[in-house]
Amino acid sequence: MFAKPFYAALFASLCALAGTPAAWAADAPPATAAPAPATPGARIPIEHFFDSTSFSGAILSPDGRRLAVRVAPPGQRVRLAVLELASMQVKVVAFFSDADVNTFRWVNDQRLVFDLADRQLAQGALRYGAGLYAVNADGGNYRQLVTRNESRQNKRAILMLPWNTYLLQSIGDQQSDDVFVVQPDFTRPGEIHDLALLRLNTSTGISRTVAQPAGARNWLFDKQGQLRIAQAPDGGNEVTYYRDSAEAPWRVLARFDAYHGGKDAFSPAFFAPDGTLYVHARHGSDKQALYRYDLEKNRIDDTPLAASADFDVHAEMLGANDRLLGLRYETDAQTTQWLDEKMQALQKQVNGMLPMSINSLSTGWRSATPFILVRSVSDTMPVTYYLFNSDTASLSVLGSAHPAILPSQMANKDLRHYQARDGLDIPAWLTLPKGQVKMRPMVVLVHGGPWVRNSWDWDAESQFLASRGYVVLEPEYRGSTGYGEHHFKAGWKQWGLKMQDDIADGARWAIAQGIADPRRICIAGASYGGYATLMGLINDPDLYRCGIDWLGVTDIDLLRNGSWGGYSNVSEHYRQYGMPVLIGDPVKDAAQFKATSPLQQAARITQPLLLAYGSADQRVPLPHGRQFYDAVRKTNAQVEWVEYATEGHGWALPATRVDFWQRVEKFLDRNIGPGSASQ
Known part of the structure; x- marks a missing residue:
């Protein structure tokens, strides 16, 4: 049975800052209501997909008596609160006027440790480190452990560890006040010279080297x-x-x-x-x-x-x-393999109550209560947290990452397989918009990395595109991880070559299946996905009607050699030992690098193209985009350029995400959507 939504009242008081320690409370505006879900049949607002998460984490204390939650009322800072499960009383224990609670975890049954981020600033505007703080579950014994900047002017800062001290995610016995932290010594930004490991007492602030x-x-x-x-x-x-x-x-x-x-x-x-x-x-x-x-x-x-x-x-x-x-x-x-019979039975019970989602159960490390935290997600539902009482078999909603999203309005996402031209099996995620799915316009969305993978869960980008009527195909091209050693190593030194063929073969598979309209296919992606977008337009001009590249690599030599005027945080170790194996040797494979360089081949791109880059990107610095834009616009008048000041390798600000995807929406509409000539 589902319990009555008593959490609504509890979190209403949380959002009104009930019990917020005066030392951290800001003159914040009153909590406002979450955005209302879109009316069925109406176009879902872009903001619903790309807003910041409102309920972004929950962890049970080791003894299972308390629940720590990270939550943000709309338009306000992320705060940390503790729910006493016996009394169902909630208390905000950390709230800052100039920062958001970021990572957090229990030190022991009574004490929490956390650091900070700033969701209102992009990478290039960040001024402070993450810091490190500890507080008891009742809000007492608050202590700052690590400074947030390099200043040592404040006398209290002398008692703290320096800004370059970071929490290590180790569990330990969870019965002392200690945590482990690391102190990188940067020879230059992004290049770690040495790492000191310390054991830090969160009550006294005293640390010792390990x-x-x-x-x-x-x-x-x-x-x-x-x-x-x-x-x-x-x-x-x-x-x-x-x-x-x-x-x-x-x-x-x-x-x-x-x-x-x-x-x-x-x-x-x-x-x-x-x-x-x-x-x-x-x-x-x-x-x-x-x-x-x-x-x-x-x-x-x-x-x-x-x-x-x-x-x-x-x-x-x-x-x-x-x-x-x-x-x-x-x-x-996500799969849970229980070795404990009791947990197997509880998993089955919860799955019966939430049959349409993947439900991950967790307990306190030495739990003395019947409470179990449930994290649920599906292809159509953003991450949602529940609290399950195994004694009463009741399930109560705690909160959702994106409460304005209605699962009934989302599109289903399935794992399909097709054969590449050389016979290799390629998995691919296919998201089909609601309604007629034959001969629809399609976006081939290429993941970055490239040594990563996608998964079956709710994804803002693919769901947004599907909500606008586009089929979304996400190939797990060779080089993607998670599918075995052969699949991974088949992608070594194949940038712009067989990795690119896998993506094109997926688009042709979708055409052959009658899913995609061959006249209305666009390729898109970020980082490596942006590189693959540009190479797709070069290699297969008859297949892709248009392309969208954000934060994309435009030249392998540019990536390897310091980016010609833009600082890159690609480590020297990776340049020396990783890139020659995974991407290619700069001397032996020089001819290949030139042939697979979008920058060198820019004049071959004649299709409409949207380019977006961040001025503070340290992984793919701005010269990648700037130099490519200068080259391609000499022969292509259908290129749109946008540069986001202070953004890094990924859009940190909701306003940036909304602006970018509005541009994507208009771009696709003109080229493969209702407003295109091919419609």
Whole structure:
């Protein structure tokens, strides 16, 4: 049964700042109502898709007695609140007038730690670091632990750690006041020279250095909060160090090529509550799986604990204080594999109440209550949080990331497969607009990365396009991760070549299926997806009617060699060891780089093109866009250019997102939509 929506009253008081500590309260305007959902049949406002999330996270305390939530009334700052589950009383424990609560987690049953961001500023306008703060669940014992800038003028700042101190997401025993933090030493912005690891007491502010191997970059702690594994680069290799206890010496557990891996390569995953080490490995298979690692024999078990025939498994531990409860990982959608019979039964019960969504259950680490947090999402529903009471079998809504979105108005998204011209199987996500789906205009939306993947969930971009009547095809071209080693490595050194063919073959598949109108296909994407957009217009001019590139790479040499006047945060290690393997060698593959450079081939693009770049982008600096725009407009009068001041590699501000997608809407309407000549 669903409980009555008593949370509405609780969160109304939260949004009115009831119980906000005076030290942090701002003269904020009164809380306003969330935007009303669009009337069925009416065009859904762009703002509903691209606004900032209003309910953006919830975590149960280790004992399960409290729920910490991150929430923002419309138009206001993100604040942190605590709900006492026994009394259902809510209290705001952190609210700032000049910043938003960002990451947060429980230190122990009573204490929270969090850092800050600023959702009202884009990357180029940011002035402060994330800081670090701690507070009790009742709002007491508030303490700033890390400064937000480099100034040491304030006497109180002397007692704090410097701005370049960041929270490490380790669980530990959750029974002390301690957390782990790291301090990068930047030789230049974006280039990490060294990382100090500290154990920080969130009540006293006192920290002490944790011994680790030189150059360590990744760490793994056991359930008692002891550092047991550290990883460090050594040239093109990655070395994994291990120690049996805090007093034991470090020893090399493994050494593998950082990119090629090897037959026996693995990556540490987690220590289970009983001290067992689990690792991710292929272990002779094409697909990555989760295995137990025998530390006495220094070998991986033969049988995986979690595996999939079609997807790589990268598992997250779901544990209790004394045992491993289950695993959570991504296949076509998020999957939970419960090892505990009670949790299996509860999962089945919740799924029966929420049958149309993927429901991820979580409990306190040593929960003493019947409360279970449920995170639900589907292709048509943004992330929504519920609280389930296993004693009463009642389910109560906590909040939605985008409350104005109605699932009934969204389009369904399915995983399809087609064959590339060389026979490789290509997965692809297909979002079909409601109504007639034959011979519709289509947008081929290319994901960035390119070494990432998409998933079955609610996506603002594809849903917005579908709401305007466009079929959306998102190919998982070779090089995409999550589909096995062969699929991933088939994309090495294939920028603009076979990776590009995979995308075009997907568009032709959609035409052959009768889904897409061959006269009305547009290719679009950001970052690598922007690069693929430009190369698609060059390689297949008869296939794509138009293109939309935002934040796209326009030249591989430009990406590798410092971007010719724009600062790039691509690390020297990646330039030296990663790019030659994944993208190509600057000397041996120079001819290929030139042939697959949109900048060098700009004169071949004659189709309508929308270009959008951020002036503060450090991953694909502005010269990528500027130089390409200057080159392409010499021979193409159908190019629209927009530059967003202070935006970085992604649109941080809702106003930017709304403006950009309004431009996209008009551009598509003119070229493949109702306003196009081909209509």
